[in-house]
Amino acid sequence: MGMKKMNIKRMLTITKKEFIHLKRDKASLAIAIMMPIMMLILFGFAVTSDVKNVKLVVFDGDKTKESRALIEKFANSNYFKVSDIVNNYDKVEEYIDRGDAKVGLVIPDGFARDVRRKEMPKVQILVDGSDPAIARTAAAYSMIIANNYSMTINGIKSNQPFKLGFIDARARVLYNPMLESAKFNVPGIIGLILQNITVILTAFAMVREKERGTIEQLIMTPVTSLELIIGKLIPYVLIGFLDFLFVLALGYLIFDVAVRGSLLLLIFFGLVFLISALAMGMLISTIAKTQLQAMQAAFAILLPSILLSGFIFPRESMPKIIYYIGNLFPITYFLEILRGIILKGIGIDLLYKNMLSLFALTFIIVLITMHKFKKTLD
Amino acid sequence: MEYAISIKNLTKKFGHFTAVDNLSFDIPKGKIFGFLGPNGSGKSTTIRMICGVITPTSGSGKVLGYDLVKESDKIKQNIGYMSQKFSLYEDLTVEENLDFYGSIYQIPRKELEERKKELIEMAGLKGKENSLAGTLSGGWKQRLALGCALIHRPKLLVLDEPTAGVDPVSRREFWHLVSRLVKEGITALVTTHYMDEASICDIIGFIYNSKLITIDTPENLYKTHGTENLEDIFIKYVKELSNKDVVSSFKEIKASRNGDEKDEH
Numbered sequence: 001m002g003m004k005k006m007n008i009k010r011m012l013t014i015t016k017k018e019f020i021h022l023k024r025d026k027a028s029l030a031i032a033i034m035m036p037i038m039m040l041i042l043f044g045f046a047v048t049s050d051v052k053n054v055k056l057v058v059f060d061g062d063k064t065k066e067s068r069a070l071i072e073k074f075a076n077s078n079y080f081k082v083s084d085i086v087n088n089y090d091k092v093e094e095y096i097d098r099g100d101a102k103v104g105l106v107i108p109d110g111f112a113r114d115v116r117r118k119e120m121p122k123v124q125i126l127v128d129g130s131d132p133a134i135a136r137t138a139a140a141y142s143m144i145i146a147n148n149y150s151m152t153i154n155g156i157k158s159n160q161p162f163k164l165g166f167i168d169a170r171a172r173v174l175y176n177p178m179l180e181s182a183k184f185n186v187p188g189i190i191g192l193i194l195q196n197i198t199v200i201l202t203a204f205a206m207v208r209e210k211e212r213g214t215i216e217q218l219i220m221t222p223v224t225s226l227e228l229i230i231g232k233l234i235p236y237v238l239i240g241f242l243d244f245l246f247v248l249a250l251g252y253l254i255f256d257v258a259v260r261g262s263l264l265l266l267i268f269f270g271l272v273f274l275i276s277a278l279a280m281g282m283l284i285s286t287i288a289k290t291q292l293q294a295m296q297a298a299f300a301i302l303l304p305s306i307l308l309s310g311f312i313f314p315r316e317s318m319p320k321i322i323y324y325i326g327n328l329f330p331i332t333y334f335l336e337i338l339r340g341i342i343l344k345g346i347g348i349d350l351l352y353k354n355m356l357s358l359f360a361l362t363f364i365i366v367l368i369t370m371h372k373f374k375k376t377l378d
Numbered sequence: 379m380e381y382a383i384s385i386k387n388l389t390k391k392f393g394h395f396t397a398v399d400n401l402s403f404d405i406p407k408g409k410i411f412g413f414l415g416p417n418g419s420g421k422s423t424t425i426r427m428i429c430g431v432i433t434p435t436s437g438s439g440k441v442l443g444y445d446l447v448k449e450s451d452k453i454k455q456n457i458g459y460m461s462q463k464f465s466l467y468e469d470l471t472v473e474e475n476l477d478f479y480g481s482i483y484q485i486p487r488k489e490l491e492e493r494k495k496e497l498i499e500m501a502g503l504k505g506k507e508n509s510l511a512g513t514l515s516g517g518w519k520q521r522l523a524l525g526c527a528l529i530h531r532p533k534l535l536v537l538d539e540p541t542a543g544v545d546p547v548s549r550r551e552f553w554h555l556v557s558r559l560v561k562e563g564i565t566a567l568v569t570t571h572y573m574d575e576a577s578i579c580d581i582i583g584f585i586y587n588s589k590l591i592t593i594d595t596p597e598n599l600y601k602t603h604g605t606e607n608l609e610d611i612f613i614k615y616v617k618e619l620s621n622k623d624v625v626s627s628f629k630e631i632k633a634s635r636n637g638d639e640k641d642e643h
Contacts, residue, residue: 007484009481009484010481010482010484013478013481013482016478017467017470017474017478020469020470020474025469212465212468213461213465214465214466214467216465217460217461217526218465218482220429220454220457220536221454221479221482221483222455222482222484
């Protein structure tokens with residue numbers, strides 16, 4: 001099979017056949033249509049570090065108007081849900097031990113007195129640290145609520161609220177002021193969906209011809225390898241691209257994640273990334289002999305790419321070696337680009353480093369794939 | 379004489395391994411050439427070179443008058459290939475399979491429709507046009523695969539163990555079809571392990587350990603070896619060349635089994 005010539009009609013014949021396969025292959029169709037929706041909803045809703053309705057147990061040792069007002073603040077905050085008010089300190093610990101509450105609020109006797117005397121009122125907050133993500137956020141939220149409370153009280157009672165020794169160190173959160181996980185996750189999911197669907201479907205489509213022996217028939221025909229490859233890839237480029245737009249639209253409709261930057265730029269990078277994903281899929285197909293092997297190989301690439309790309313875990317806190325392995329996945333850079341364009345609305349001027357890395361990696365992967373593909377044909 | 383296949387000193391090496399060693403033969407047009415040899419002897423590699431799929435390490439050849447290396451695209455356009463796997467797309471219908479190969483060979487629409495009718499008739503697949511290829515039984519699959527290989531009216535038909543795993547009735551029907559095609563002027567290159575199939579070939583070539591051992595008409599082979607049993611000739615060659623006792627004949631095996639049974643009684 002020569003690499004040189006390209007006949008569009010023959011290529012489209014391959015494309016047409018591929019569409020018939022897709023139409024009759026329920027599994028591939030499900031991957032193409034259902035996977036984006038499922039992943040978006042799963043990751044958008046479930047993978048969240050947002051703190052909402054965390055169960056709170058309260059011991060009010062003061063039982064005054066002021067203490068009840070503080071409890072009220074917690075209850076009304078949306079972050080916490082008061083599950084019970086107990087009458088001694090040990091009960092609070094017991095609740096947390098049993099897992100009936102994640103956070104305990106202990107208001108000691110003399111709380112109201114301290115408030116009135118403008119002395120620093122003390123409350124204790126117990127946090128279940130077994131889930132560090134929730135613990136950290138919950139602890140931070142309770143501090144904020146408590147501080148706000150004392151500031152309002154003292155603000156009403158005195159005109160010098162800062163005398164109490166508060167440090168007004170409010171962090172200003174950029175781009176995602178509500179710190180919603182979905183805002184952060186959705187752009188990542190778009191990249192992940194584009195990668196997973198394209199890699200899996202491409203690898204399958206190529207290996208299928210090998211597994212069923214039809215490739216042996218094809219190489220005896222005038223079809224060139226270029227016609228075969230491009231012809232076979234066209235359906236998956238279309239699917240990958242449509243899924244990309246589809247998830248972008250769903251992200252906006254469900255999670256209110258709008259593209260702040262240039263949509264055109266986003267689509268351009270989407271296409272570049274698509275090429276690298278197609279090449280990865282083809283690379284797998286040159287190694288795998290059966291669809292089962294292709295599936296295993298796909299997971300061997302996709303799983304680390306999810307973990308190491310910064311999709312869920314921040315790359316900055318990874319050990320150096322792991323961090324560098326993450327550099328080998330195109331999605332690592334694509335995620336930065338996605339988040340950059342969608343959340344921050346920035347352009348090439350700030351994204352050029354990621355862009356160059358993505359280009360270089362795509363180029364290398366395409367090169368390796370072409371080399372391997374030529375070898376397997378011989 | 380015009381040859382359908384004419385190869386000279388054809389050699390193919392994969393690294394240090396010589397898969398095909400200095401093969402030369404000429405096959406006239408309109409003949410059936412039976413290419414015999416044990417598995418792994420170099421048959422498939424030779425076929426792939428003849429079909430213009432892989433380039434020989436050295437040597438030259440012409441297929442249908444086209445150069446093996448320089449005109450492989452013209453060779454591919456004029457040969458039909460069918461293997462034991464009947465490489466059909468099982469999730470495509472009978473008609474879709476024919477359509478696919480028809481457009482791969484770029485047959486004009488109108489001509490393709492006519493050709494499809496002929497081939498469906500020939501393969502006895504009438505009424506099954508819309509059945510998925512995967513639902514057909516072995517014999518039908520085989521004839522559909524042959525139909526796909528013939529869609530572009532090739533002048534050379536390459537059949538790589540076309541009847542492996544097919545029932546005896548379908549096997550005969552298949553050969554009946556092939557001999558009809560050859561009568562119409564097609565040349566056929568066939569590999570097979572069935573010696574009854576080999577016996578109806580016009581020319582038999584025997585390849586062993588990458589080398590062509592003999593190439594002759596069956597009649598001449600019978601004369602030379604004093605037997606009309608091709609299988610015995612085949613085994614004799616392997617015995618001689620490998621310097622080991624292959625296996626005794628089936629008659630001997632049967633006799634020895636009967637002997638065993640008698641011993642037991």
